[in-house]
Amino acid sequence: MLFSYFTKSLLRIKALWGWGVLFMVFYLVLGALVFGNELPKNLPVYAYVSYTSSWYALINLYTLSSLAISISNSIMFATYSLSYCFRFTRLKPMSYLLNFVLSSIIVGLTMSSAIMISTYGLFSYQFNMNLAPANLLFIAGTLVLSSIFMFAFSTLLVLLLINYLGLRNQSFISFIPLLLGFGFGFGQLYLSLPTLLLYASPFTAAIGLLYHGYSGLSVPVTLAIGLDNGSLDVNYLIISLASWAAILLLIDSYFLSRIKPRMIEEMRQI
Amino acid sequence: MLEIKDLIVSYGRRSILKNIRLELEYGEKVAIIGPNGSGKSTLIKAVLGIAPISGGYVKIFNFDVKNLKNELRVSANLPELYRLFNANIKDLFKVFSMLKEVDEAAYFNLCNYFDLDDILDKRMHELSAGQVKMFANIMALAPNPKLLLLDEPFENVDQTKRIKLIRILQNFKESIILVTHELEILRKFPEWNLYFVLEGQLYGPFKVSDMDDLYLSKGIKENALMTIQTSIGIFSITKEIGEVALKYATNFNQVIEEVA
Numbered sequence: 001m002l003f004s005y006f007t008k009s010l011l012r013i014k015a016l017w018g019w020g021v022l023f024m025v026f027y028l029v030l031g032a033l034v035f036g037n038e039l040p041k042n043l044p045v046y047a048y049v050s051y052t053s054s055w056y057a058l059i060n061l062y063t064l065s066s067l068a069i070s071i072s073n074s075i076m077f078a079t080y081s082l083s084y085c086f087r088f089t090r091l092k093p094m095s096y097l098l099n100f101v102l103s104s105i106i107v108g109l110t111m112s113s114a115i116m117i118s119t120y121g122l123f124s125y126q127f128n129m130n131l132a133p134a135n136l137l138f139i140a141g142t143l144v145l146s147s148i149f150m151f152a153f154s155t156l157l158v159l160l161l162i163n164y165l166g167l168r169n170q171s172f173i174s175f176i177p178l179l180l181g182f183g184f185g186f187g188q189l190y191l192s193l194p195t196l197l198l199y200a201s202p203f204t205a206a207i208g209l210l211y212h213g214y215s216g217l218s219v220p221v222t223l224a225i226g227l228d229n230g231s232l233d234v235n236y237l238i239i240s241l242a243s244w245a246a247i248l249l250l251i252d253s254y255f256l257s258r259i260k261p262r263m264i265e266e267m268r269q270i
Numbered sequence: 271m272l273e274i275k276d277l278i279v280s281y282g283r284r285s286i287l288k289n290i291r292l293e294l295e296y297g298e299k300v301a302i303i304g305p306n307g308s309g310k311s312t313l314i315k316a317v318l319g320i321a322p323i324s325g326g327y328v329k330i331f332n333f334d335v336k337n338l339k340n341e342l343r344v345s346a347n348l349p350e351l352y353r354l355f356n357a358n359i360k361d362l363f364k365v366f367s368m369l370k371e372v373d374e375a376a377y378f379n380l381c382n383y384f385d386l387d388d389i390l391d392k393r394m395h396e397l398s399a400g401q402v403k404m405f406a407n408i409m410a411l412a413p414n415p416k417l418l419l420l421d422e423p424f425e426n427v428d429q430t431k432r433i434k435l436i437r438i439l440q441n442f443k444e445s446i447i448l449v450t451h452e453l454e455i456l457r458k459f460p461e462w463n464l465y466f467v468l469e470g471q472l473y474g475p476f477k478v479s480d481m482d483d484l485y486l487s488k489g490i491k492e493n494a495l496m497t498i499q500t501s502i503g504i505f506s507i508t509k510e511i512g513e514v515a516l517k518y519a520t521n522f523n524q525v526i527e528e529v530a
Contacts, residue, residue, distance in 0.1 A: 009356050080350040083320045087338045089369035261320040
């Protein structure tokens with residue numbers, strides 16, 4: 001039951017709560033109390049629901065990416081241990097990954113709850129209406145898939161770093177999930193991205209599904225209010241996100257079984 | 271049970287181990303001594319498959335270590351092997367007892383035997399150098415492996431714990447490879463086979479019990495049992511007569527300094 005030890009360790013990381021929750025709540029404060037002030041007061045209710053859900057979806061994805069980065073970075077400290085454990089203990093690469101996946105789901109759901117409660121409180125207060133999430137079960141399911149995907153993606157980047165690129169490039173690689181999250185997030189918010197890209201990208205799939213779970217509305221091609229470019233099929237988004245998560249986990253398992261022991265000193269820049 | 275043949279370990283262009291050959295039978299115990307930086311620890315890492323093997327092979331129980339998976343009969347005392355995640359010692363004992371399929375009591379009993387119960391709630395980075403070494407020794411010993419690999423197990427360890435560890439190793443029934451630069455401690459294991467490692471090359475076997483009759487001399491001597499070629503010259507290992515007697519030395523660094 002490695003996941004219980006992983007979870008305990010993760011929940012104790014103060015920086016994770018700082019960057020993954022407090023900093024994200026700060027963004028929600030901006031979204032609700034600063035940018036929310038610029039919305040006209042006489043819009044139909046669904047517009048406020050949509051606005052709130054867009055913020056929730058984007059911010060929650062960033063929370064999950066901070067979590068995924070923290071987890072996958074920890075692998076860099078364990079390269080010798082993993083190499084030893086796969087040879088001389090009963091630990092297998094896939095079981096190691098699944099234990100980490102389970103703890104990232106538990107911690108992801110915990111952190112996301114804080115984001116969801118903050119979204120509900122701040123936006124309901126700002127718009128003076130009940131903006132509770134529409135489908136908690138759907139959100140939970142999406143968070144599970146998104147956590148797995150973010151973990152698997154960050155882990156893949158870290159394993160490529162460990163096995164091929166060297167730990168010196170760690171600071172660049174660490175930001176890739178967050179940068180892609182921002183890129184796709186804001187792309188989906190303001191641009192009319194090609195439908196195929198929105199289905200194919202796990203980032204936009206996760207954002208779309210979180211939006212749908214919170215709002216109960218169909219997922220628009222462009223999240224920003226007033227840009228009606230059609231909507232996306234939720235089932236395709238689920239298939240896309242689940243496929244990415246499963247495929248990346250399998251690739252992770254392959255690279256993990258060939259992990260190269262690395263001195264952590266390699267990470268030093270100066 | 272262990273076969274090392276023509277082993278070469280290189281980091282970049284630099285070869286750390288050169289054409290190492292060593293075979294170990296079930297229950298055989300081997301001490302390997304050499305000065306700091308001679309490649310002793312790298313040899314242990316190569317046996318574990320965590321050093322870059324660029325030539326030759328290491329076979330454990332007839333399987334190439336590169337392809338070995340889930341082999342529970344081997345343990346080692348390198349602290350970095352146990353940094354699986356950030357946890358206190360108590361949790362690491364519990365996790366590794368699961369992974370090694372060993373009763374967790376084996377870890378806690380050893381910890382108690384070495385009077386180290388106060389480390390249980392600490393994390394590895396909170397331990398002193400001696401405590402880290404003893405923690406790693408416990409992790410290696412608790413599974414009672416068929417092949418025990420010990421890298422400087424006495425380094426930074428206080429006298430009382432050294433004595434207790436010596437007793438455990440004297441009564442250990444399975445195979446051991448112990449690398450050290452401390453000659454004095456080896457005298458406690460007179461039946462063990464002895465090898466010297468210098469600049470990545472292995473010389474032996476001798477018997478630890480013969481160690482006090484051995485001398486190291488500069489150059490090639492007529493009565494040499496073996497000659498050692500290094501970047502600072504050629505040395506001969508001789509018996510009963512020579513320049514620097516191993517029996518007066520406490521560690522191998524001192525022997526090399528004196529003879530060179």
